[in-house]
Amino acid sequence: MSFSKNTNSSIGFLLLLLSVLSFVACNSTKHLPLNTYLLKKNEVKLTTDKGITHRGELRDNINRLVAQKPNTYLILGSFPYKVWLYNLRYQKHVRDSLNVQKNKMLERPVIYDSAMVIRSTNNIRSYLFNQGYFYPQVEDTTIFSGQKATVVYRIKTGINFQIRKTILNVDDSTIRSLVKSSMNETILKEGLPFSMNLLEQERSRITNFLREQGYYKFTQENVVDFQLDTFNKDLVRDVYNPFEVAINFITAQKTHRNPTLDIRITIRAENHSDVYRRYAISDITVFPDFTGREDVNNSTMIVRNLNGVSFRYHKRYVKERVILKHIFLEEGKFYSQTDYDATINKLNQLGVFQTIRIFLLNDSTKEQTDNTGWLKAYIVMTPSKRYDITTSFDVSTGTTYVLGAMPAISLRNFNLGKGANLLTTSVSGGVESNYNNEVGNGFFQHFSLLTKTFSANANVSLPKFLGPFGNRFTKGNTPRTIIGIGTSLLDRLNYFTLTNTTANFTYNWRETDKKTWEFSPSFINIVRLPKTSDSFQTLLDSNSYLKNSYRPTFIEGENVAFTFSNQIANKGRSYSYVRLALEEAGGLMGAVSNFGISNFNFSQYFRFDFDTRRYINRRRSQLAFRFYGGIGIPYGNSPTLPYIKQYFVGGGYSIRGWRIRTLGPGSYYNPNDQNSNQIIDRTGDIKLEANGEYRFDMLQLFSGGIKVRGALFADAGNIWLTQPSASYPGGDFNFSQLGNDIAISAGAGARFDLAGFFIIRLDAAFPMKIPYNSIYNYGGWTGPFIKHNWGMSDILLNIALGYPF
Structure with a gap:
């Protein structure tokens, strides 16, 4: 009823x-x-x-x-x-x-x-x-x-024309031979549906190919042209005449096949001496702190030559060798568009220059021939600000707490030691509080503190590889070495205090513009539990899974991660993102312990994670999907994963219908955990999660200074244990129960884009399917049309910065 x-x-x-x-x-x-x-x-x-x-x-x-x-x-x-x-x-x-x-x-x-x-x-x-x-x-x-x-x-639309073949018509034999040798890379493939866009792509390809061979003054605007030859010219004689269109349409439909055309590629240059001349680099001059045109002939500037490159500066801003490693143009080498672009891109990636420009001028001191010319390269840069301070502030509400807040501040030094080394230091803290109207007299006295968090981290990113791998990668791979240290504290009032000290050594490099690798040959975590309450200790003594998860431990291991993203390459179109990561810990410590050297607790486990995303862009909207999964397998002397390596779900960046770390594992449910003072984290060894969002433009405020975008979203997933546990019945992973164990939430939100600087996100979500369905009818499904007392208390509000994924 x-x-x-x-x-x-x-x-x-x-x-x-x-x-x-x-x-x-x-x-x-x-x-x-x-x-x-x-x-x-x-x-x-x-x-x-x-x-x-x-x-x-x-x-x-x-x-x-x-x-x-x-x-x-x-x-x-x-x-x-x-x-x-x-x-x-x-x-x-x-x-x-x-x-x-x-x-x-x-x-x-x-x-x-x-x-x-x-x-x-x-x-x-x-x-x-x-x-x-x-x-x-x-x-x-x-x-x-x-x-x-x-x-x-x-x-x-009817049937579109297909390309039958291409014909070269070039007025220079050398250029014709070069272009002909590159036709296996042509955009105009036989049998491909024709479009004018393909002609533009082919024009760019030919131009880039010849500029790559040293033909610096070869341009696509006035040199490369196309003519279309079709065997049935009647089909294209008058596309604006409706009677002609109808006749053409019927004629094409009767043939049941696409008509074909030939494409004649014409390359002609009015000034052969410049366009068909191959240019080489004669001299390279670098201005790291350029202030104006007068610097070119300023005799008071400091001048230093290194490996054939001349550096001219007022004050040493970045070490010459650091800049030299990111210059791809070479003296005596023929001009290459790839080297030109790579020089600008790699110098930009150093993060210490505000603007970077390269000017190429004819070298009048060198003899010019009909076939060869010489260019002087001037690399002109202006320094960017050395320091940067950023702040963030996250606010959230939850089912077991009323208000959570986490402010953070970070300081970046982009040019540590004048080596373009990036030093980042950050500090963050947070609190979660409860509200009880029966306690206290004033408004603020009704709040009671539940959790306190604090973290401090520092890392330095060097634009090179340290160690034995330094010479095995080219500068085109953009190698970096990252060294970091940090500490964090989690204080659950009336329960425990947990600290985690970290250190890591990581290599980062690009395989291609779309593929990135990270490899940490060594990382360390030192987890301690310096303070526990009597009630929490009693809980640990009665729950072996929790006791093993929270035990003080030493973690030493290594990991590798591969990331694929074509977002930049697709330039605003739909794109994909994939990340795979593998981590191992305890192998080295296990070998050391065999010799009787170590006499302390250390963790041993394998962990594998994957994260795949798809973003489908439309004119005023975007569809975003994510599927995440991970599994951690303890081995050796570790019955469980350490707490800091376990999986969790919930919160503003996961399944938004539940507060962070309050869902799972599996279908496990304990009504006592719903008490607002019972805040033991729900964690597991396995995680599966799927998210979908429809993001759309809504309105603009203050003449476009603030853009408001809406979102409709749904999240699904859960965490599980790899082995059955008496402390968490129904918490282990079982394929036959997977459908019942999946939690689902849905909701809507708004994103406030403040002039492109940062995004404030407001999400309101509610559970739609609860995996611990023994307390509900309808197979765990809930919501405003099912749950008889559904109301505002079922809606979870999250305020955060940036998109959830």
Whole structure:
């Protein structure tokens, strides 16, 4: 009965909400002039060939070409909130029209314009033509309903042309021979669907290839051209004539195959002496602290020559050898675009220069021939600020505490010892407090402290490899050595105090622009439990898993991690991220203990983690997915993983319907743990987690200074033990119980992007499926339509910085 009542009240609320939205939607046309229509939406109905694999991308591109966009809507496209706000303040905007432009929260109603529809159809037709669809059918229909208009674009792309072959037409025999030798890398592959974009890519490829061979003055703008040769020119004779388009479309459909074309690549240069001359580097001069043009001939500057490179500076800012290791241009070597780009990129990665520019000038002191020329290279840099201070502040609420806060501050020195060594020191602290209205008299006296945390860390990142690996990697791998130390303290009031001292030595390098490796030949953790309460000690004595997890221990091991990301390479398009990590500890200490040298506790375990993500970008939204998994296997003298290496879920960066470390393992449930004073962490040896978010633009405040984005999300997962435990019944991993053990939460949030500097995230989440379902009906499913007493207390609020993943 209670379930039925709750359902009816929820349905009633939804009906009320729909009624309000309907009224607001109708109100959006109240100030429109007579015989005008509000553009409600544009619909693109796309019909393509079955063989097209990029239909979604094609539809998105066509949507961008529609010249007139409707107003911004919320709540499934039913609430034009910016128009609604405009109408509320209509009289003010009539008197001051500029007010609308100043306030990004408001929008004038978009009035339907038939001329913009014609422009849109022409845009779409031209775009499809450039994509190789030489005879598309594009029709538009406007549907009027009351004082609103919906424009429907019906598009049949037809079959696009395919490339049959390419033909070279070059007026220089040497250039022709070089380009011909590179045609196995051509973008214009036989059988590939044709598009104008492929021609631009091929033009860039040929230009980059020749510049890579030393042809510095070879440019793509006025040297490389293309002509299209098709066997049936009637198919492309008049794409704007609807009768011709219809005939072409029918003709192509009858053939049941794609028509083909040949592409003639023409390379011609008016000034052969410059364009077809191969240039080499004659001299390299570096200005690490450039102040202006007068530095070029300033005789008071310090000058030092190192390995054929001249350094000129006012004051030594960075050691010459550090800069030299990141310069890829070489004296006497032919110019290479790759060396040019790598020099700028690698010097930028040092993080000590604000701007880096390279000027290449003809060397008049060297003899120029018809085939060879000489260039002087001037590398001009301006120093960046040496120090940087950043702060952060995270706030959260939870089911077993009312308020949590964690401020942090870090100081970075980008040029330690004038070697472009990055020194980072950071300090953070945090508290979690409970609220009890029955304790104390004043407001603040109702709060009681539950947890205190503190951490301090320092690490230095060197732009080179230390040790025996130094000469095995080229400077193109961007090698770095990272040495770090730190300490942290976790004080659970009335329970225990745990400290962790860390040290690590790590190598970091890039295999390619998309692949990065990290290898730590040695890391150390010293975990101590200097203080325990009598009640907590009693709990440890009765729970072997907890006792082994919290025991003081020494951890020495090594780890390796591989990361793949094509975010930068894809330049704003959809991208992927993958990280694999493997860690081992205790092998060396186990060997040492065999000789009777060690007489203290040390941990032994293997641990494997993977993290894969996919980001699908759209014009005003993004779909983000993450799947994370990990397993830790203790061995030797370790019955469990140490506490700091165990897995947990929950919190603002994990399953957001639960507070951090309060879920799992498995289906284990203890009603006593729900007491607000019982805050023993839930940890495990195995973790599986999946997250999905739909992120979308909402509005802009203060003339775009603050961008507000919304999010709808769902999280699922849990942690488990590798072995059954009497202390945690149902906590071990079992494939047959996996469906029951998965916890699911969902929610919505807002992200406030403050001028691109940082993002404040507000997420509200609630459990949808609880794995300890013995206390609920419906197989663990819960929520506003199932749980009879569901309310605001079931919603968990998280405030944090940045995105959850």
